[in-house]
Amino acid sequence: MQITPRSEDYSQWYIDLVRKAGLADYSAVKGCMVIKPYGFAIWEYMQGALDKMFKDTGHVNAYFPLLIPKSFLSKEAAHVEGFAKECAVVTHYRLKNSEDGTGIVVDPDAKLEEELIIRPTSETIIWNTYREWIQSYRDLPLLINQWANVVRWEMRTRLFLRTTEFLWQEGHTAHSTRAEAETETKQMLDIYAKFAEEWMALPVVRGVKTETERFAGAVDTYCIEALMQDGKALQAGTSHFLGQNFAKAFDVQFTNKEGQREFVWATSWGVSTRLMGALVMAHSDDEGLILPPKLAPHQVVIVPIPKPLPDLEETINKITAELRAVGIRVKIDNDDQNRPGFKFAEYEKLGVPIRIGIGARDLANGTVEVARRDNKTKESVAVDNLTGHVQQLLTDIHQNMYTRALAFRDEHITRVDTWDEFVKVLDEKTGFVLAHWDGTPETEETIKQETKATIRCIPIDAPAEDGVCVKSGKPSSRRVLFARAY
């Protein structure tokens, strides 16, 4: 099975690539995926980088239960509306042999008094716990994150982008003042943007969601939005200012310095394995993945040509030791069952940033062939300069990937002032559309119905600008960012 070209069927290209590059696959359970070792290794590098950024800003990890009492979900009115429709519900706690002996059945005697929900997100169970942990202003802030799996029952799923179970981190912080919680919300948004740019080579727009697109239970939802190669947007991370909504729902109060009781202020923020989908769709090509060096499980692969020879081996070991000594992740492919051409195609598919080929002639010249995955250029490099060269190249590849994605993104932010233009850009040019909107959920909904485009965000740095809504003609004070989205 070959990878379907993007031009033929972008959606199928994505699925082919995710499966054939060993990132993930469908499982026997509808909507749930298996994250395969190569895909999981990339996720581990993502986790490592994010976890460090969280800890460097004072956050700690903890773990809260997978199962949430059904009644908790109802305590915050908006929250239950958002999540009750897509919950996995645990009703029993035992199986037994069927009476006809053909298998096992649910034991009706083991019915739970109150059903349990598999967490779709953990605000409710966490704020129920925080009530015990927070008494005084001295207990604040609480800056806690958890790495966890969550389940949201999805009817239409796509590997990484939308799956019934997915992996994520969810930060849940508690503060004594509104201002501090708002600062935290924005800080985490900035961390997500920095991670996207510096680790994923993925430029993002920072913005605020409209009321319609807001997290169920939030006062404000901030987001980072990225653009995929097919011109569709992808929400890559969200950071919510929750106000006192969950504190009120779960009665979490603290005694302030003046001895008065106040409700606690909250934030929550998360990114998920969805980032894996963004990574694939932002950078890869018809030959396979193109991985940014910082997240590549193998940053360099060394392929002896045509096959390992004793002399070659010595040089390869020396090169490898030097590269590893400066922290570069190197794989050596000594497999003698496959020919170099096959291997080259394989490592292109896997998106290894740098491939080093070395044969008898190279050896004689004291050089190796260095091939870049991002732009497919090759050059001959002296073995003596190799380590420094590779280090610089890894930096250059990241920069080139980022610059290329940024140029594509910027070319695909189109300012439009009429409805005809709006529809035309969405259909033909695709990408983000910067347009005036009258600020009402009604117009937002009409636009969505007619074009499938949603307001991705109100960009944080959007300047005030008087204008009229592209759809209703009513006044507007700033442009917002529309797109069709994953």
Place this chain on the structure above:
Amino acid sequence: MQITPRSEDYSQWYIDLVRKAGLADYSAVKGCMVIKPYGFAIWEYMQGALDKMFKDTGHVNAYFPLLIPKSFLSKEAAHVEGFAKECAVVTHYRLKNSEDGTGIVVDPDAKLEEELIIRPTSETIIWNTYREWIQSYRDLPLLINQWANVVRWEMRTRLFLRTTEFLWQEGHTAHSTRAEAETETKQMLDIYAKFAEEWMALPVVRGVKTETERFAGAVDTYCIEALMQDGKALQAGTSHFLGQNFAKAFDVQFTNKEGQREFVWATSWGVSTRLMGALVMAHSDDEGLILPPKLAPHQVVIVPIPKPLPDLEETINKITAELRAVGIRVKIDNDDQNRPGFKFAEYEKLGVPIRIGIGARDLANGTVEVARRDNKTKESVAVDNLTGHVQQLLTDIHQNMYTRALAFRDEHITRVDTWDEFVKVLDEKTGFVLAHWDGTPETEETIKQETKATIRCIPIDAPAEDGVCVKSGKPSSRRVLFARAY
């Protein structure tokens, strides 16, 4: 609330300590715990060390679904017997508003055709997946691990030791030969033993389980068994040789080098957050935790006495920078709301291995006071020699903790030859009892009924020795290890 002394109520001491040292607490969901930040930080160090050991031996991580189709559980006959009785069962995938408007109820229209089980362990879903991944001997071995949460419905729970949901890692490997799978099983047991000894300062006995105590679906279950301070044993890790049982249940065959189809050989192995319980119970005292240095979130705490002064601060910053430069985890407590005595008690409770006190008089002398948590000794150390001294002390503390636990364990392995002795040792001296057993499940069960002692394992290094069973008087060829256990 104080910590109950061990002599008064060991079980309550444990729960008090786990809660008051900030390791874990009960949650709103019966049997599920919240792992608090300090406890989770210790678990993260455990994870980091184990993960590295797994990767250094060629294993990779992946992720398989949380939910398992009910029918999968029935495919391996012994497996279903072991796990069906304690499963959380998902039967529905949606909630809706109740008709009387008072809350939310399970939507009867959203009933699953086949119920899903929250994984109690993942052999079934993984071997169902391996069928797709394994075609030829070239695809073997598969050396895969996953870090995950699992749910086993427990009626009597205790923080970390037995909880409905717990965190663990589960390795699942596939091999082309029986010998290779057996070697893997033993290798992982050795890794667990090494981890227990070198990271947890916890001596363990390596052994094989009897048929009765074997993992449901295994041919052989190897285990490491540790001894707690109350003389009860605790199974700290298991490694299973699964033979071809799961390959046959899920029809996983490969084509060997001779072109013939064969069933694949399997292992699985796991350790869980239960290790946290073992860590607490093996080492701690009535004042609080005693943490082995390699797993301590703070290896050194610096407490200015009586409070921070400008001159002190400079010295503290210098000391801290030097300690951190060699990789030591240092916390500085500059909080001026609590007195040193209060802080000392607090860090004893938290089990910080080394406390450095520094006051005006120390400053004048160019010394600091260094206090060890493990044996509560104190000494004055010159600031100039401090870093090297602390490094050595961290090594010594680990060694001392290990030696102390080993001496206690060895004193509590008692060879007995009569039934009276057997009962007396269990009741009075406690600990492990090395005794002859006739090898039958019936005798094993009788002993368990009469004494609550189980066969923890047949030690791997147990020499052949003819004797007679302490209970039945029938012949026996080697001694086995009995104990009451967690």
